[in-house]
Amino acid sequence: MNYFTNRAARTRGxxxxxxxxxxxxxxxxxxxxxxxxxxxxxxxTSPDQGTLTSVSDSYQYKIENVASSLVLGIAGQSQTAGxxxxxxxxxxxxxxxxxxxxxxxxxxxVENLLTHQVMGISSxxxxxxxxxxxxxxxxTADHNWAFYLLxxxxxxxxxxxxxxxxxxxxxxxxxxxxxxxxARATSGTGCTCQEWKLTSTNTSPYSNPIAVDVTYTAxxxxxxxxxxxxxxxxxxxxxxxxxxxxLYAKMSTDRTxxxxxxxxxxxxxAWTTPFTAGSNDLWAPDASEHNGQYWLYYAxxxxxxxxxxxxxxxxxxxxxxxxxxxxAPLITTNTASSFNAIDxxxxxxxxxxxxxxxxxxxxxxxxxxxxxxxxLPTSTNYTQLAYHPTNTGIEGSYIYQHGGYYYLFASIxxxxxxxxxxxxxxxxxxxxxxxxxxxxxxxALTQGGGTILLSAHGTINGPGGQTVLKDxxxxxxxxxxxxxxxxxxxxxxxxxxxxxxDGWPTIQ
Numbered sequence: 001m002n003y004f005t006n007r008a009a010r011t012r013g014x015x016x017x018x019x020x021x022x023x024x025x026x027x028x029x030x031x032x033x034x035x036x037x038x039x040x041x042x043x044x045t046s047p048d049q050g051t052l053t054s055v056s057d058s059y060q061y062k063i064e065n066v067a068s069s070l071v072l073g074i075a076g077q078s079q080t081a082g083x084x085x086x087x088x089x090x091x092x093x094x095x096x097x098x099x100x101x102x103x104x105x106x107x108x109x110v111e112n113l114l115t116h117q118v119m120g121i122s123s124x125x126x127x128x129x130x131x132x133x134x135x136x137x138x139x140t141a142d143h144n145w146a147f148y149l150l151x152x153x154x155x156x157x158x159x160x161x162x163x164x165x166x167x168x169x170x171x172x173x174x175x176x177x178x179x180x181x182x183a184r185a186t187s188g189t190g191c192t193c194q195e196w197k198l199t200s201t202n203t204s205p206y207s208n209p210i211a212v213d214v215t216y217t218a219x220x221x222x223x224x225x226x227x228x229x230x231x232x233x234x235x236x237x238x239x240x241x242x243x244x245x246x247l248y249a250k251m252s253t254d255r256t257x258x259x260x261x262x263x264x265x266x267x268x269x270a271w272t273t274p275f276t277a278g279s280n281d282l283w284a285p286d287a288s289e290h291n292g293q294y295w296l297y298y299a300x301x302x303x304x305x306x307x308x309x310x311x312x313x314x315x316x317x318x319x320x321x322x323x324x325x326x327x328a329p330l331i332t333t334n335t336a337s338s339f340n341a342i343d344x345x346x347x348x349x350x351x352x353x354x355x356x357x358x359x360x361x362x363x364x365x366x367x368x369x370x371x372x373x374x375x376l377p378t379s380t381n382y383t384q385l386a387y388h389p390t391n392t393g394i395e396g397s398y399i400y401q402h403g404g405y406y407y408l409f410a411s412i413x414x415x416x417x418x419x420x421x422x423x424x425x426x427x428x429x430x431x432x433x434x435x436x437x438x439x440x441x442x443x444a445l446t447q448g449g450g451t452i453l454l455s456a457h458g459t460i461n462g463p464g465g466q467t468v469l470k471d472x473x474x475x476x477x478x479x480x481x482x483x484x485x486x487x488x489x490x491x492x493x494x495x496x497x498x499x500x501x502d503g504w505p506t507i508q
Contacts, residue, residue, distance in 0.1 A: 047190025050148025138448030139392025418488030421462025426450030
């Protein structure tokens with residue numbers, strides 16, 4: 001069973017999001033009814049309902065209301081979760097820039113490029129007149145939208161939870177008008193307050209990955225590519241490890257050209273066999289340096305269940321083939337467990353104490369103290385760091401120190417489906433390594449928070465499985481994505497991180 005199948009099997013499917021559009025009477029302020037004429041009544045004319053269509057995730061867009069000629073933005077340019085959507089004059093503010101993230105067949109999350117939150121409806125309401133607002137990408141059904149192209153070239157933007165359409169309430173012509181959801185007229189003339197012009201800036205929402213050349217020589221690794229990459233620098237050499245078999249390993253001296261260099265482990269540890277059902281397929285390596293030794297955590301997991309174990313191998317040099325396994329799992333879970341022992345990642349706090357974060361789906365991401373010398377957990381007291389109550393998936397944690405905070409990077413949604421993958425990377429931060437973590441909008445990561453750091457754009461599909469490497473030229477985000485230029489094959493992504501004035505990471 002290949003990695004796409006394995007990873008998809010252990011996750012859970014999306015909640016069905018579709019609901020039929022309500023058939024209702026014309027709302028006040030949204031157009032007139034049929035007209036009378038001499039010699040009889042003219043039959044009512046149905047407004048243009050539009051054709052369900054795709055929109056591009058390759059560019060940033062402005063969304064202009066046809067009735068008001070104002071652009072869609074965030075009230076007060078607020079970063080706070082729950083801030084209302086508002087219309088405003090087009091002054092070039094980044095809160096008026098939006099990104100359409102594919103989230104299924106002709107379904108999209110609409111990401112604001114100032115706040116990196118997504119468009120939703122207050123309390124996920126299915127009532128006409130409910131306010132549109134921004135919120136963390138936590139998987140609730142009101143965050144899914146569809147676009148209908150009208151004959152005049154404008155668009156209707158339909159909420160797939162309620163069946164209602166995004167609108168400038170009552171055709172308000174000023175910034176004080178509410179942006180809410182309403183029914184489309186079934187007769188007469190459709191309201192232009194529900195029509196939107198989509199204008200591309202012809203600028204990508206995110207910088208593309210740094211160009212790399214990854215050489216494959218092993219027959220199966222060429223087909224599998226890079227998943228869950230972790231990179232460590234030993235002297236002037238970069239060692240790159242990724243999921244599968246004995247953990248694929250590559251090396252580079254320039255961080256651009258990566259040659260095949262075998263496997264991290266000399267053999268498959270015997271203890272992993274029950275966890276992988278004999279597949280000998282190991283996942284999600286995490287390489288880090290500790291006082292002259294190199295630790296490599298990794299996961300062995302069952303298919304479709306949280307039957308999993310986390311292992312640790314240690315090397316004196318970091319080079320592939322020199323890692324010696326501890327000989328037993330450090331953390332295990334089974335079908336009765338409330339969390340999943342996969343995707344381990346090491347972090348050392350400001351006091352020099354080592355920790356291990358891990359976890360996937362189920363009850364989310366956990367952390368535990370480990371011994372500074374052996375890397376083994378010192379207790380079974382796990383602390384939850386992040387969780388999606390909608391159970392839409394959060395995994396692949398990585399904690400990184402910067403500027404007095406600990407930043408928790410994680411992958412959300414569904415991995416490993418090629419160009420259909422809905423993976424994306426989110427981040428929260430805390431002043432303590434073991435939390436609590438909150439996102440830029442003020443939401444706890446244990447309650448579905450997480451500010452989007454990187455999402456699909458153009459040929460870069462499903463970015464995730466991330467780690468961060470501090471290098472001489474800055475902080476480097478290391479991740480995988482599915483390459484739309486190569487039939488959705490998994491590939492290595494590298495981007496330098498910038499930091500905002502208030503201390504949040506951005507893609508460079």
